[in-house]
Amino acid sequence: MLIKLIDVNKSFKDYKVLKNINLSINKGETLAIIGASGSGKSTLLKLMIGLERPSSGQVWIKNEDIAKLNEEExxxxxxxxxxxxxxxxxxxxxxVADNVAFGLREHSSLTEAEIGHIVEEKLNTVGLKDFANYMPNELSGGMKKRVSLARAIAFEPEIILYDEPTSGLDPVMAGKIDKLIKYTQEKMHVTSVVVTHDMDSAYYIADRIAMIYEGEIIALEDAHAIKTSSDKRVQEFINGGRII
Structure with a gap:
C-alpha cells in the first residue's frame, strides 16, 4: 500500500467532517473519491498531503505516518x-514556464538549463509547449488546469492528488483532462487520487471509486460495482437524484 488511512477522524470545532476513515490505496492505481458537496472529499485529500491534520488516526504515506511529522519533515x-x-x-x-519551474527552483539544486529542459518536457506532455511565455490570465480554464498538472509532475512524483480537475470545464475539455490523467498514470506509473463530482470522469479514469456520505466511506468498489450498487445513497448520487 502506498497510502493508508487508519481510523481517521477530522473535526472543525464541533463539526465532525470525517468519521472513522479506513482506506488503503495501492501503488499505481487511480482512486476516484465521489460524494456530495460538504461530504468531506476535499478534506480527505488535504489530509493525504498534510495540508490538514487529523483530529485522530493515522495517515501513512509509504512508510511514514505524516500526521506525526513537523512542517520540515x-x-x-x-x-x-x-x-x-x-x-x-x-x-x-x-x-506559465515560471509556474511550472517554481517548485524545482525552490526545492532542488538543478541548474537553470536543467530546469528549462524539464519545464519544456512537462509542458509538451500536457500539450502546451508553445505557451511557456504566456501569463495565466491569457489562458482558458482548461489550459490553466493543464499548467497545474505540468507543475505537479515536474518532480516526477509517485503520488498525484487532484481536486475536482474537470470542474467548470466544457465536456470536450473535461475529456482532454481525463485523458491526461490516464496518460500520466500510465506513462509515469503514478498513484492518483481524484476528487470529482463528474461520474463520467470517475468511470473513465478510476480503478476503484470510493463514495463518502456524511463523512463516512459507504462504498469502495470498481466502476461496475458502483453502477450496480444496491445502496440507495450511491444510486441517488450517481444518477443525479433521478431515481424513484
Whole structure:
C-alpha cells in the first residue's frame, strides 16, 4: 500500500467532517473519491498531503505516518507528491514556464538549463509547449488546469492528488483532462487520487471509486460495482437524484 488511512477522524470545532476513515490505496492505481458537496472529499485529500491534520488516526504515506511529522519533515514527503488544485492555484504574476519551474527552483539544486529542459518536457506532455511565455490570465480554464498538472509532475512524483480537475470545464475539455490523467498514470506509473463530482470522469479514469456520505466511506468498489450498487445513497448520487 502506498497510502493508508487508519481510523481517521477530522473535526472543525464541533463539526465532525470525517468519521472513522479506513482506506488503503495501492501503488499505481487511480482512486476516484465521489460524494456530495460538504461530504468531506476535499478534506480527505488535504489530509493525504498534510495540508490538514487529523483530529485522530493515522495517515501513512509509504512508510511514514505524516500526521506525526513537523512542517520540515512534511515538506520532504511532499516532494514525492503533486497536487492539482480545483482552481489551478497558479501564480498570476509568473509566466506559465515560471509556474511550472517554481517548485524545482525552490526545492532542488538543478541548474537553470536543467530546469528549462524539464519545464519544456512537462509542458509538451500536457500539450502546451508553445505557451511557456504566456501569463495565466491569457489562458482558458482548461489550459490553466493543464499548467497545474505540468507543475505537479515536474518532480516526477509517485503520488498525484487532484481536486475536482474537470470542474467548470466544457465536456470536450473535461475529456482532454481525463485523458491526461490516464496518460500520466500510465506513462509515469503514478498513484492518483481524484476528487470529482463528474461520474463520467470517475468511470473513465478510476480503478476503484470510493463514495463518502456524511463523512463516512459507504462504498469502495470498481466502476461496475458502483453502477450496480444496491445502496440507495450511491444510486441517488450517481444518477443525479433521478431515481424513484
Amino acid at each position: 512534511l515538506d520532504k514527503v511532499r516532494l514525492n507528491m503533486g497536487m492539482v488544485f480545483q482552481y489551478s492555484a497558479l501564480f498570476d504574476s509568473m509566466t
